[in-house]
Amino acid sequence: MTNEIPSKYDPSTSEDKWYKYWMDNQLFKSTPDNRPAYTIVIPPPNVTGVLHMGHMLNNTIQDLLIRRARMRGFNALWVPGTDHASIATEAKVVQKLRKEGVKKSDLSREDFLKHAWEWTDKHGGIILEQLKKLGASCDWDRTRFTMDEKYYESVIDTFIDLYKKGKIYRGERMINWDPAALTALSDEEVIYKEINSKLYHVSYQVAGTNDFVTIATTRPETILGDTAICVNPKDERYKHLHGKKAIVPLVNREVPIIADEYVEMEFGTGCLKVTPAHDMNDFMLGEKYNLQIINMMNADGTISEAGQLYVGMDRFEVRTKIVEDLQSAGALVKTEEHINKVGFSERTDVVIEPRLSLQWFVDMKDISKPALDHVMNDDIRFFPPKFKNSYRNWMENIKDWCISRQLWWGHQIPAWYDKDGNYEVAKTEEEALSKFQAKNPAITKADIHQDPDVLDTWFSSWLWPISVFDGLYSEDEIKYYYPTSDLVTAPEIMFFWVARMIIAGYEYRDELPFKNVYYTGIVRDKQGRKMSKSLGNSPDPLDLIAKYGADGVRVGMLLSSPAGNDLLFDEGLCEQGRNFANKIWNAFRLVKSWEEKVDDNLAQPESAAVAVNWMKNKFNQVLAEINDDYEKFRINEALMTTYKLVWDDFCAWYLEMVKPPFGQGMDRKTYQESVAIFENLLKILHPFMPFLSEEIWHFIGKRKDAKDSICVATWPEAAAFDNSILNAFNQFEQIVIGVRNVRKENNIANKEAIELKINKSENFTDAFNPNIAHLCNISSIEFINEKLNGCFSFIVEGSEFFIPFTANVDVEAEKKKIEEELNYTKGFLRSVEGKLNNEKFVNNAPAPVLESERKKQADALNKIKLLEEKLSSLN
């Protein structure tokens, strides 16, 4: 029978089968009942995204947590879904249209959105299908999308609510402007890169004199917008200039020379040109000194009419041109090489332009307070906790959130404007109109228009843990599932997303959105580079699954990724996972083969009874460790502990101990016990390896009915364990290793039965005697009270073990070995006695430590005695 089961586990035939089985039997479905809820909401991937290694790691961990919770009797719900990813998706649609020769500006908003929805329908959900390959046990009937009708509504309601509370305002601010996407970006969407650029020294004439003052700038094109020169008030070099005016070259504008501590005297010339419309800090100076603001650039990065010169030219062309012109005008003093950091758009990778514009903001100061406090006091726990520091740092210095984006794909801002620029925030056009009419009855629909901008994507995803339930389901559902239990995400989006969800949670439910946040690391390649599509160093997760099986990949990913630490990914890890699956598979083949060997006439051998008892205790001991690891989110530890339990304790020791001798039958009791133990192992393996564990589950032991899936099997109950049997096993293990070493060193074949004589010490336990004979091919065990000559021997815990010499004995090698052990033990004794002879140690060390040192001393003395006797017996 066994030979009908292939010796290699083949995931490809089993994985799709079991996923279908889970779906058919609706095992991932959740509706409220009287069990406690355990909820995870997926960090929604971009709707048109494709699964990458980061998703793999992240979702494997979520699946692991949810599967374990399900088995532990929780009503486990994992809510899947996708994010509309406003700017990323819009950029892709624009790009696709461009390839078709269509410009966004040629389309109406409605037509563009039609294309965007087509794109979304075509690519959306691919990633969710990929997650199924991984084994993700989401309740797919609850799949949500941030642009679903109900979700859309809750986003709009939130905006209106915050506006009414005075937490949303509209204001003219310096924002990060993406001149390619033509939209504002939040600070978090700007990537700073070090760039080799040039520092241009340009001289400005001091008005009414023949004096010149030299400034340094990396952006000479902004000279067109200069409205001041600034020096440090303490700077002796420039004191004579205070209150004077300077003439901006080329445009010949007179601007004030102001003094402010902001200027660093050491940098450049210590003299700064001020362009309030095109630099964050200059804007600040502009406000402080009431400077003129000249917006000399258009939205697309070309020079505006206000710039006077180079109108319509691109900002980078102008940079080259203006340098030439400054040179011809004799205003360019010199050019230095300079490394500085320049902000780039995360999405379009063009240089960000600081830009003054009217945008919508959320006032974060008050609403973020509870979110800070509840993380700091561990109401919401972070794993690893070190991330609390950066969280605190960000929250304490939180700035208002610019939430408007000049895009079409997203939640359109519910504000309407009349022709004079007055606005009303309302849910519908009708409502807005009536608000306008209350002030001016003459206004008609034709006079007002909705704000064309949409909201920042994160303004919808910050509601995710609430809004996946909100609207579609009853308030009872939210009460049941919210707060969710654990959130698994990347530290990179701690501010974008995690912090804001916590803020929204307290603002809208007056409660935390989740209890624990587990931060995964970044998946890197062997050289430590982040795995990314553009670098081409990321394997396709689906290829990996095809090669190693989903279980193999899951194990591979989890083996080396402690919370918050980066995962250095290497295919070897998946190989290890696959090998582990195969090991379990073969253990299954062995146990399965016993099924038909069961002989009711056979009594359970004593060795098997001992092994079963030990294995049960061992299991309980390890289970306690694993449960503890899970509590602390030490997932890789839980896996490694499980791995060793299965591979070493179960396969290498237990199965060998209960395996009947060749050609003999199996007693029913041992068989049943073995199946029961195996089933328990499968249960703790299931969160790591859902497919394999399900496959074996159905072919070992009896299943009640079709729905008797391991997914819903009960997690083993933690039970007490007997340390004495575990200690006895350790002694037994050393004895077996001792015998194996004697065999190996002296070329005694395993097939050759040998005699073993034991001179017991008081520490010797008899519990495993039958197993020694069984595992080591011992023909007879005899207990003696003397030293034997002419034997190989070894010592375990004071007991001496003798194996009669065979023909090919190497006495010298044997002596050398004993001498080595003797030296080691003497050295050990010296170190122990060194302590014990130290008066200060004896006086200061606590009693238990002293006692243990004394015991070590006694044991060592005894061992030395035995070894010396042994050595002399060989002479």
Next chain:
RNA sequence: GGGAGCAUAGCUCAGCUGGUUCAGAGCAUCUGCCUUACAAGCAGAGGGUCACAGGUUCGAAUCCUGUUGCUCCCACCA
């Protein structure tokens, strides 16, 4: 510039509030084995001044100080 963290075997990491010769695990490496579940396997072995220098202590990988090297986050100097 501000903040956080890290440095232990070739690699990835454990090592909790100082106390087993405390220096560990897995992988990798090496040496034997196709032993009737598994060569995707079995049995063994080697491998580390715990970054460096001081200090506290009877005792330090563990606590303190400094040095060096690395990583991340935040801010952004024209």
